[in-house]
Amino acid sequence: MNNIYLDYAATTPVDERVTAAMQPYFTQVFGNPSSLHRFGQQAESALEKSRRVLAGFLGAKPSEIIFTSCGSESDNLAIKGAAFAARQQSRANHLLISPIEHPAVLNTANQLADLHGFDLSFLPVDKYGRVSPTEVQKNLREDTFLVSVMDANNEIGTINPIAEIGGICRERGIYLHTDAVQSGAHSPLDVNSLNVDLLSLGAHKFYGPKGVGALYIRSGTDLSPMLTGGSQEFGQRAATENVPLIAGMAAAFELVQVEHDQRTNHILPLRDYLIKQILTKIPSSQLTGHPEERLVNHASFVFEGVDGNLLISILDGTGFACSSGSACKTGDPEPSSVLTHLGYSPSWALGSLRVTLGKDTTAEDIDSFLNVLPGCIHQVRELKS
Amino acid sequence: MTPPPSARVIVGMSGGVDSSVAAALLKDQGYDVIGMMLRLWSDTGTHNRCCAPDAQQEARYIAGLLDIPFYVIDAQDHFYQQVVIPFINGYTQGITPNPCLNCNRFVRWDFLLERAKALGADYLATGHYARIQNTAAGPYQLLKSRDADKDQTYFLHVLTQNKLSQTIFPLANLTKKQVRKLAEEYALPVADRPDSQDLCFVGQGDYRDFLRKSSPSSMKPGPIIDLDGKSRGEHPGLADFTIGQRKKLGISSPEPLYVIRKDLKNNTLIVGSREYLGQGKFYVDNVNWISGEAPADPIPANVKIRYKSREVPSVITATNSNTVSIQLDSPLADITPGQAAVFYQDDFCLGGGIIRSE
Numbered sequence: 001m002n003n004i005y006l007d008y009a010a011t012t013p014v015d016e017r018v019t020a021a022m023q024p025y026f027t028q029v030f031g032n033p034s035s036l037h038r039f040g041q042q043a044e045s046a047l048e049k050s051r052r053v054l055a056g057f058l059g060a061k062p063s064e065i066i067f068t069s070c071g072s073e074s075d076n077l078a079i080k081g082a083a084f085a086a087r088q089q090s091r092a093n094h095l096l097i098s099p100i101e102h103p104a105v106l107n108t109a110n111q112l113a114d115l116h117g118f119d120l121s122f123l124p125v126d127k128y129g130r131v132s133p134t135e136v137q138k139n140l141r142e143d144t145f146l147v148s149v150m151d152a153n154n155e156i157g158t159i160n161p162i163a164e165i166g167g168i169c170r171e172r173g174i175y176l177h178t179d180a181v182q183s184g185a186h187s188p189l190d191v192n193s194l195n196v197d198l199l200s201l202g203a204h205k206f207y208g209p210k211g212v213g214a215l216y217i218r219s220g221t222d223l224s225p226m227l228t229g230g231s232q233e234f235g236q237r238a239a240t241e242n243v244p245l246i247a248g249m250a251a252a253f254e255l256v257q258v259e260h261d262q263r264t265n266h267i268l269p270l271r272d273y274l275i276k277q278i279l280t281k282i283p284s285s286q287l288t289g290h291p292e293e294r295l296v297n298h299a300s301f302v303f304e305g306v307d308g309n310l311l312i313s314i315l316d317g318t319g320f321a322c323s324s325g326s327a328c329k330t331g332d333p334e335p336s337s338v339l340t341h342l343g344y345s346p347s348w349a350l351g352s353l354r355v356t357l358g359k360d361t362t363a364e365d366i367d368s369f370l371n372v373l374p375g376c377i378h379q380v381r382e383l384k385s
Numbered sequence: 386m387t388p389p390p391s392a393r394v395i396v397g398m399s400g401g402v403d404s405s406v407a408a409a410l411l412k413d414q415g416y417d418v419i420g421m422m423l424r425l426w427s428d429t430g431t432h433n434r435c436c437a438p439d440a441q442q443e444a445r446y447i448a449g450l451l452d453i454p455f456y457v458i459d460a461q462d463h464f465y466q467q468v469v470i471p472f473i474n475g476y477t478q479g480i481t482p483n484p485c486l487n488c489n490r491f492v493r494w495d496f497l498l499e500r501a502k503a504l505g506a507d508y509l510a511t512g513h514y515a516r517i518q519n520t521a522a523g524p525y526q527l528l529k530s531r532d533a534d535k536d537q538t539y540f541l542h543v544l545t546q547n548k549l550s551q552t553i554f555p556l557a558n559l560t561k562k563q564v565r566k567l568a569e570e571y572a573l574p575v576a577d578r579p580d581s582q583d584l585c586f587v588g589q590g591d592y593r594d595f596l597r598k599s600s601p602s603s604m605k606p607g608p609i610i611d612l613d614g615k616s617r618g619e620h621p622g623l624a625d626f627t628i629g630q631r632k633k634l635g636i637s638s639p640e641p642l643y644v645i646r647k648d649l650k651n652n653t654l655i656v657g658s659r660e661y662l663g664q665g666k667f668y669v670d671n672v673n674w675i676s677g678e679a680p681a682d683p684i685p686a687n688v689k690i691r692y693k694s695r696e697v698p699s700v701i702t703a704t705n706s707n708t709v710s711i712q713l714d715s716p717l718a719d720i721t722p723g724q725a726a727v728f729y730q731d732d733f734c735l736g737g738g739i740i741r742s743e
Contacts, residue, residue, distance in 0.1 A: 317419060
């Protein structure tokens, strides 16, 4: 298959240096980090080294990093864990989130409201999907225990002013969680300048393996564990640690930091060129999300009167892998709830396209994509429904 | 017909053994194969049986085994307009429509074919049991399957020369038994999907419940009378009955009674003994001639008035390019307006159309 991959926001290939870093922990250093003997100690040493790598780059203490199975689990633990601890300790009951959060946050918050009686309210967002710190200030209540606002949106790439939002929450003594799963590959994340108490990461978005994530938990933040059992991960998450995947996550995260400037300098001009060309070449097209405050690899559009699902299929058949907020493998297109929230009508929202670039994307890839995209869109528009 | 290998073919996949083997055979022959399934409309709270989640999952799994791409394309609005509305209207008008015919004509060999072409395909393939043949000079011909039990030309008589030229039936020369064996050889699952020639869009429900909602007049109780005008009871709704039906009338009578006619205006079902049932001549509309041309003179042909009924000899006279009159050699009891009459000479399917209401 020679298809060109332009869906790095969905997932990324594991860097070969990362697979190499994982190798010893499958068969050689296989011990259980909780075991007392040398086998266990070697595994534990790898685990703690990985924790220190993440902590170091995030500006956190090692004891503030716990490993999970994925970004979604990190979001679940942050939100449910904070909710149940708040209920037990302070009787605070109110949770404030952005309406265009990833489903891992949105559906977790909805479940807390529907099944457990928590009071959930949503922050307004502007036409780019940004949450304004002033609105956070206005919407905080006496009984608010948590605000959750994503660092960058997966669908439209917009980056939120997390540091300012965090400053406001901090003054009021309310926890701020941010889902940084999409930004993990791009932005240097510093938990102190971001003013966050909880931050979720998933390794497979930054050339690490699938099945491993992490949650930063600021010291003193009360969370009830969601996975109960042994006392691994400072009692915040039971289960024998997945040492090979954790080692992979740490290796991948280190590469993100070390190669950050080089990757950004490569991707950013390509993305800007792509956006400019698409908006020029394709009639009735719009960029979605913020024009500047967006992920460096992220380009997202809507095209009026286009079946996004069909467009993605045709592009795939032509050799380009992209995604769409409305596309769904089951052929049941719904206008993306993110775009609907931003005020796009169904005739625009159904025709969304997300093109996300990776560190190995080339100018030739983008040019050949730009050669076929206008034709594909024209074709889809011509088909009678 | 030998399309060039490496040509791109879209295979309509259902997750069942037939379309899976069709896809496997094409892949083996060197075609660039892409699997597709249409998301069809279904009644609220139900899944369309042709694309239910388990069918999709199975088709996806099979596409994975064959290492071919697979896409589900949304056709819900189109299917509703072209198949479901005519189905509802048909019952409202007192006929017994066959939605699969409209689906093949306006959804598979139109909507899907167009999208297949947009995906760069040269051909559309399906797991139907039927054959296409063409000679250098002559037109494309549609022939019955080698497996007489499985032959599906009844549903395919709607195909025009243009559509046939873009169609491949990979199972053309195979029997169901051979297809099952091939599935085993290809290590594909051999499960049959529920027969797709069925009312896929009412889910597991009863089509009568669906009609009660969408065509209330067709499911309104009314009188049953006999040919002398004598009351013989009450029916639950005309849509529940077809011409020639004997079961479920709920009448005790010394001689068996059959549905002879439906009087739509008075919502009355007219019953009588078998001798009043036979009909030797009837008309067919919306005729498609596979050759593209109606015969100038009356032709002898065998005609099939339901998918599973036997063929009977007749003489067919084209009254214009898309209407025919059919004179049967001996009368048939269950000629049902709305169903298809399909014409054959030996293995050749000549065409067919929709039986007209009197």
